[in-house]
Amino acid sequence: MYLLGNAAIYLGLAMAVYSLVILMAGIKTKQQRLVNSGKGGVLAVFICTAVAAAVLLYLLGTSQFVYEYVNNYTSSELPMGYKLAALWAGNSGSLLLWTFFLTMYTAMIAYSRKMKGNPMVPYISAILLVNTIFFYIVLGFVAQPFTMLDYVPAEGRGLNPMLQNPGMIVHPVTLYLGYVGLAVPFAFAMAALILKNMDDFWIKMTRRWTIIAWLFLTLGNILGGQWAYVELGWGGYWAWDPVENASFMPWLTATAFLHSVMIQERKNMLKVWNISLIILSYALTLFGTFLVRSGVLTSVHAFADSNLGMYFLIFMGIAVVGALYVLMSRYHLLKRSAGEFTSFVSKESSFLINNLLLVGSAFAVFWGTIFPLVSEAVRGTKVTVGIPFFNTVQAPILLGMMFVMAVCPLLAWQRSSAKNLKKNFLLPSILSLAGMTLMVTLGIQKAWAVIGYGVIIFLFITHYFEFYRGVKARRKMTKERIPTALYKLMTKNRRRYGGYIVHIGIAFIAMGIIGSQNYDVETMKTLKPGESVDIEDYRITYERLDQRSEGINDIVYADLTVFKNGERLGVFQPEKIFYGNWDQPSSEVALQTSIAEDLYMVLSTWEENGTATFIIKINPMISWLWIGSVMVVIGSLFAIWNGRYQNITPKYTGVMKEVA
Structure with a gap:
């Protein structure tokens, strides 16, 4: 297995170099035979x-x-799922x-039926192969996965307990699919620039790739937040940790793109x-x-024993400088064929404002993340930027983005007339103000919460009217029943109405963010x-403390009986797990979940007499x-x-020629 694993890596590196060279030769000589050989590579x-x-998974x-x-x-004590997740x-x-x-994506593009005969394919493959060669060099000479010890340990050190959670089986995979997926539109963009193609063909071809990458990044961030919520025992889901920020920044710029x-x-x-956004998104990955992997910032998610940071920093610098060089060399062609804005009050302007907010949010996260490094370099002292900074900066940006999302469907392309603005804005505004007034009377009186929920109500109303008007117009033409009209309206406009569903989800x-950040209540009690302890409408009674064993692990748990408004909800067991092959214990929280709120219970410490x-x-x-x-x-x-490519056909010159 040692020979097979290493042979696969070194052969993969050799084949990647061969494929890159032969593709570049095929591009230069316009010989399809060479391009086909590169695709085989x-x-x-x-x-x-x-x-x-597969070899590493087997091991x-x-x-x-x-x-x-x-x-x-x-x-040996790990369940098989976690053994494999150790990959x-x-x-x-x-x-x-x-x-x-990365190689999977490259092969999918090289052999895609949609891309058959497209002269962009060898350029795209070559760009992705440059990335592949870098990773293979790291695997082959720096971070070798098949290094053997000079002795055979009786037992392994085990997997970090914090990673022994179902969410962590999926979370890294989805993040990597998103990270790597953003290299695909980047490669398309660079290929289009190299070929001096200034239209939007490359965007149409990469739309699905970009959405898929964005979706996986979204899933990665969501699953990471859910893992933090149930596994770390601090009651939150996002701590603005440097590695959390690292996955959030490309999500923001990809959303803008x-x-x-x-x-x-x-x-x-x-x-x-747009070219700049996709370069930025790729660079942020x-x-x-x-x-x-650098170890320059402390994070619960980072690889503490890593020495790879400098390699990635150099590669990132080369990639970004190269991409910017290609962009600037084609800048005059891009500007020559570009359109212009005709009105500030238009759908185009709302998209641009949304873009500026998203990029501004990414910059704020970036600055807060690297500020400890900057402060250490300038003053010699590492100043940590905490959660309050990020929350203070991001709250108004989130509010602004929600408002733009709510307003955008009401605006017309090019220019919105005063009559249309009055017609579209009047009713949603009145209903939103009424909703805000009702919230204040019900006791929601914090300014940010009232304004935030008011904007959300406005968004719900505007998006409801988009569905309502679409169904109404379709029924007027087809006389279909409402469910049929809604179904056909959405399926024939998947991109538009799928986007509206995403907006409603956001x-x-x-x-959830506004409610949990503004109205959470916490107490720490020794019982x-x-x-019993009372908190809001709940009474929690501490019944007993006990211990059990599961394999080599010892688990200390408490029985808590929970009542809400006098009604018994059940017995809950927060736990503290002590692992036989790991020094630090981990907490398993007890949760009582409802649509309105979560009751979150953590066993912190205890004494020999049962006090906890x-x-x-x-x-x-x-x-x-x-x-x-x-x-x-x-x-x-x-x-x-x-989705359809809508009869998109290649528009490029320099078609390869067959050579016998």
Whole structure:
């Protein structure tokens, strides 16, 4: 297995170099024979990566502790699912997974029927192969996954307990699919610039790729937040940790890109901006990888033993400088063919404002993330930027984005007349103000909460009217029943109405954020068995403290009987788990979840006489955060399902020629 695994990596590197060289030769000589050989090499590279990944999975699953990676991240006591998930628990394994996805994407593009005969394919493949070669060099010479120990350990060190959660089986995979997926539109954009194609063909070809990458990034962030909520025991879901920020920044810029490309497609505007956004998104994925693997910033998610930061920093610099050089060399062509804005009060302007807010949010996160490094370099002292800074900066930006999302459907393309503005805005504004007034009378009186929920109400109303007017217009023409008209309206306009579903999902997420950030209640109490603590409408009675064993792990747990308004909800058991092969214990929280709020209970400490200290927290509206997340996923899938390329055909010169 040692020979097979290493042979797959070194052969993959050799084939990647061969494919890149032969593709470049085919591009230069316009010989299809060479291009086809390069495409065959791309497939061979993917097969090599798949073999290497399969070998490492086999070693992990069979507990081959003589291999350093297997010894460091697994143990014989681990369930099989977590043994295999250890593939992405460490540096070399996670980089192998990254390379697998990258070569998979490259092979899918090279052999896509939609792209058959398209002269962009060799350029795109070559750009992605440059990325592949870098990762193969790292795997082959720096972070080698098949390094063997000079002895055979009796037992492995085991997997970090914080990673032994179902969410962490899926979370890294979805993030990597999103990270790597953003390299695809980047490669398309660079290929289009190299070929001096200034239209929106490359955007149409990459729309689905971009949405898929964005969807996986979304899932990665959501699952990471859910993992933090149930596993870390602090009662929150987002701590603005550097590695969390690293995955959030490209999500923001990719979101901006997805919106602004619609302006280019419809109005031939923002060409330079769109290219810049996709370069920025791609660069931020590399920057995030640098943060995770450099060790320059402390994070619960980072690889603390990593020495790879400098390699990624150099590669990121080369990639960004190269991309900007290509962009600037074609800048005059992009500007020459660009359209212009005709009115500030238009749908185009709302998209641009939304873009500026998203990029501004990304910059704020970026600055807060790197500020400790800047302060240490300038003053010699590392100043930590905490949660209050990010919340203070991001709250008004989120509010602004929600408002633009709410207003956008009401605006016309090019220019909105005063008559149309009055007609479209009057009723939603009145209903939103009425809703805000009702909230104040019900006791929601914090300014940010009232304004935020008012904007969300406005968004719901405007999006409802979009569905209502569409169904009404369709029924007027077809006389269909309402469910039929709604179904056909949405399926014939998947991109538009899928986007609206995503907007509604984000509004639900915002509801959860506003509620949990403004109205959470927390207490810490030390109780003896039989004593109770009251918090809001709940009474929690501490019944007993006990212990049990599961394999090599010892679990201390408490029985808590929960009542709400006098009604018994049941017995809940917060736990503290002590792992036989890990020094630090982990907390398993007890949750009572409803649509309105979560009751969050953590066993903190205890004494020999049974006295125990509990952290008890009420998190309002948390369920809406997860509901909204599901809606975002549904909307994204709806937008890309059964999409069409709409008779797109290659528009480029320099078609390859067959050579016998």
